[in-house]
Amino acid sequence: MSILVNNKTKLVVQGITGREGSFHAIRCKNYGTNLVAGVTPGQGGNKFDQTVPIFDTVEEAVRMTGANTSLIFVPPPFAIEAISESIDSGIEVIACITEGVPALDSLKIYNYLQNSSSILVGPNCPGMISPNDHCKVGIMPGSIHLPGRIGVVSRSGTLTYEAVGQLSNLGIGQSTCVGIGGDSITGTSFIDMLEMFEKDDDTDAVVLIGEIGGTKEQEAAEYIKTNFHKPIFGLIVGASAPRGKRMGHAGAIITGKSARASEKVKALSSAGVEIIPTTSDIGNTVKYSLKL
Amino acid sequence: MNIHEFQAKKLFADYSIPVPEGSVATTPQEAIEISSIHNNNVVVKAQIHAGGRGKAGGVKLFSDSKEIESFSANLLGSNLITAQTGKSGVPVNKLLVEKIYDIHREIYLAIIIDAVTKSIICVASEFGGVNIEEVAESNPDKIFTVVADPILGLQPYKLRLLAKKLNITSDLIRSFSGLATSAYNLFVENDCSMVEINPLVITNDRLLLALDAKVNIDDDALFRHPELVHLRDINQEDERETRADKSNINYVKLDGNVGCLVNGAGLAMATMDVISESGSQPANFLDIGGGADEDKVAEAMKIICSDTDVDKIFVNLFGGILRCDVAARGIVQASKETTIPPIIVRMLGTNADEGAQILLDSSLEVKLIHDLHDARKEFLKS
Numbered sequence: 001m002s003i004l005v006n007n008k009t010k011l012v013v014q015g016i017t018g019r020e021g022s023f024h025a026i027r028c029k030n031y032g033t034n035l036v037a038g039v040t041p042g043q044g045g046n047k048f049d050q051t052v053p054i055f056d057t058v059e060e061a062v063r064m065t066g067a068n069t070s071l072i073f074v075p076p077p078f079a080i081e082a083i084s085e086s087i088d089s090g091i092e093v094i095a096c097i098t099e100g101v102p103a104l105d106s107l108k109i110y111n112y113l114q115n116s117s118s119i120l121v122g123p124n125c126p127g128m129i130s131p132n133d134h135c136k137v138g139i140m141p142g143s144i145h146l147p148g149r150i151g152v153v154s155r156s157g158t159l160t161y162e163a164v165g166q167l168s169n170l171g172i173g174q175s176t177c178v179g180i181g182g183d184s185i186t187g188t189s190f191i192d193m194l195e196m197f198e199k200d201d202d203t204d205a206v207v208l209i210g211e212i213g214g215t216k217e218q219e220a221a222e223y224i225k226t227n228f229h230k231p232i233f234g235l236i237v238g239a240s241a242p243r244g245k246r247m248g249h250a251g252a253i254i255t256g257k258s259a260r261a262s263e264k265v266k267a268l269s270s271a272g273v274e275i276i277p278t279t280s281d282i283g284n285t286v287k288y289s290l291k292l
Numbered sequence: 293m294n295i296h297e298f299q300a301k302k303l304f305a306d307y308s309i310p311v312p313e314g315s316v317a318t319t320p321q322e323a324i325e326i327s328s329i330h331n332n333n334v335v336v337k338a339q340i341h342a343g344g345r346g347k348a349g350g351v352k353l354f355s356d357s358k359e360i361e362s363f364s365a366n367l368l369g370s371n372l373i374t375a376q377t378g379k380s381g382v383p384v385n386k387l388l389v390e391k392i393y394d395i396h397r398e399i400y401l402a403i404i405i406d407a408v409t410k411s412i413i414c415v416a417s418e419f420g421g422v423n424i425e426e427v428a429e430s431n432p433d434k435i436f437t438v439v440a441d442p443i444l445g446l447q448p449y450k451l452r453l454l455a456k457k458l459n460i461t462s463d464l465i466r467s468f469s470g471l472a473t474s475a476y477n478l479f480v481e482n483d484c485s486m487v488e489i490n491p492l493v494i495t496n497d498r499l500l501l502a503l504d505a506k507v508n509i510d511d512d513a514l515f516r517h518p519e520l521v522h523l524r525d526i527n528q529e530d531e532r533e534t535r536a537d538k539s540n541i542n543y544v545k546l547d548g549n550v551g552c553l554v555n556g557a558g559l560a561m562a563t564m565d566v567i568s569e570s571g572s573q574p575a576n577f578l579d580i581g582g583g584a585d586e587d588k589v590a591e592a593m594k595i596i597c598s599d600t601d602v603d604k605i606f607v608n609l610f611g612g613i614l615r616c617d618v619a620a621r622g623i624v625q626a627s628k629e630t631t632i633p634p635i636i637v638r639m640l641g642t643n644a645d646e647g648a649q650i651l652l653d654s655s656l657e658v659k660l661i662h663d664l665h666d667a668r669k670e671f672l673k674s
Contacts, residue, residue, distance in 0.1 A: 240564045
């Protein structure tokens with residue numbers, strides 16, 4: 001069974017009547033995800049897409065439908081409240097797509113999360129997808145994915161799609177693909193994902209895509225050195241970015257030496273990660289190295 | 293959001309963090325008037341959003357009013373080029389004129405968010421007044437950090453322990469912990485991403501004083517700080533970056549000639565990398581963001597084309613939420629209002645074929661490529 005999202009997933013979408021929420025809820029459902037509920041305060045009793053019940057609160061959605069996974073599309077000022085509502089309602093896996101959550105809010109929710117058993121992916125992330133289980137909890141285009149045995153984890157959305165696109169074109173399928181988010185403070189780290197992939201019998205190898213800013217890749221490297229035993233491929237983007245400028249993602253800014261691409265490549269390489277030399281070679285590197 | 297030193301010092305004063313006596317001048321005459329209050333024993337500092345002012349000639353000490361006039365006249369209205377600005381520099385419209393103090397010691401103090409411990413931390417060093425990144429490399433054991441507890445905050449006793457490590461003597465230990473607590477409160481209450489005092493000085497009169505002040509505010513939190521929004525100085529920003537910001541486009545001006553139009557920050561960085569690995573240089577970072585419509589794509593294209601350094605453009609789109617046909621129509625729309633140089637187009641995902649066809653049917657000079665391998669060949673420097 002796939003990690004994070006799989007055939008046990010019962011999805012509730014928070015903000016299901018909004019523009020983004022409704023657009024993506026349909027696409028998750030069409031991909032095969034078991035969409036059991038939506039939440040929009042004030043819209044309780046209505047139906048989404050004629051079949052999916054809408055509730056005023058996540059607590060009701062969980063009680064009435066058994067929802068265990070949530071996908072959040074609410075605007076930034078309300079994001080951490082939506083996350084805490086999910087945590088308090090006993091949701092097991094939460095993906096927060098919302099971009100632009102204030103950093104101090106992310107800190108607060110991170111600390112709140114530590115006293116719960118919920119897993120938070122994001123904020124500012126594309127979510128996750130497990131093609132083997134036809135389960136998509138996120139905004140990625142479902143059609144590019146192929147069932148298979150490679151895990152993909154990244155800080156970026158479209159770059160994950162790029163990696164998946166290259167893999168699928170070569171006939172290499174994916175077990176689970178997850179974007180941990182482009183902010184500097186996120187609910188889960190590379191390490192959390194690698195721990196899951198390490199234990200996952202359906203994942204043979206992992207592609208890890210990092211970028212400039214922060215030290216998440218170095219932390220991952222420390223973990224990989226002693227704890228990760230499957231083949232792992234690493235790509236770091238942003239080598240050509242100037243220092244001190246934020247490259248779109250709140251977390252992608254070179255502030256010191258360790259935030260540079262070269263330092264991250266060095267750390268991953270010395271941890272035994274096979275470095276993907278450039279973005280155009282993601283698929284080929286995996287193919288030739290694993291003799292697929 | 294960056295703010296000026298004088299604005300940061302005003303915030304410091306609001307939080308009872310001691311700052312030098314002084315005020316802002318916008319004319320040489322004002323600079324002289326402020327100087328005379330302090331017996332013409334002053335430092336004049338150009339107010340710009342970039343470091344490296346001192347080395348670039350933007351900061352100078354004076355003991356005579358005559359020189360102040362010519363120095364101020366030269367700086368005001370000019371562009372100051374420092375190691376941290378682009379080649380055209382940034383405009384100096386204000387000068388901070390401050391009294392000079394006799395300095396005993398310089399310390400480094402900052403409040404930032406630490407992504408590793410997921411906490412707000414206070415960073416300090418005995419090596420103040422110099423580039424802290426260099427200290428981090430040469431003397432990492434001389435940089436101390438104190439982690440603020442998410443509930444208890446930055447406890448003063450931890451700051452007193454920090455003071456001991458910095459060899460701050462007992463007479464100043466309470467004012468130091470008080471000052472650092474104020475900096476922490478300022479950070480939290482104003483949603484800062486950085487509060488930096490470099491240097492924090494101990495004067496010969498045994499006073500702590502924030503000689504310099506750097507405050508960055510989290511852009512994502514500005515919605516709850518309407519009182520801070522006016523501190524933004526768009527004169528310090530690249531014109532195109534400001535324009536892009538209005539349309540929610542992430543654009544950063546770079547020094548090359550290949551314009552980039554990409555969706556997603558990660559793919560945009562990867563696109564820049566591919567261009568520079570091939571020997572060419574990207575002219576910009578641009579992420580049009582999710583769910584862009586025709587108008588937004590057109591605006592992005594117009595911003596790229598307004599950069600006179602751009603002589604070709606790489607459109608690299610992975611359609612998901614974004615539909616490639618919508619993007620293509622946006623590009624064609626832009627071509628009606630501006631001249632678009634040859635474009636190399638790679639479209640994948642949602643409606644990619646329709647998008648490519650729209651561009652091929654237009655009067656634009658378009659070359660379609662299929663993957664990033666092709667892109668590498670395109671941008672090989674001939």
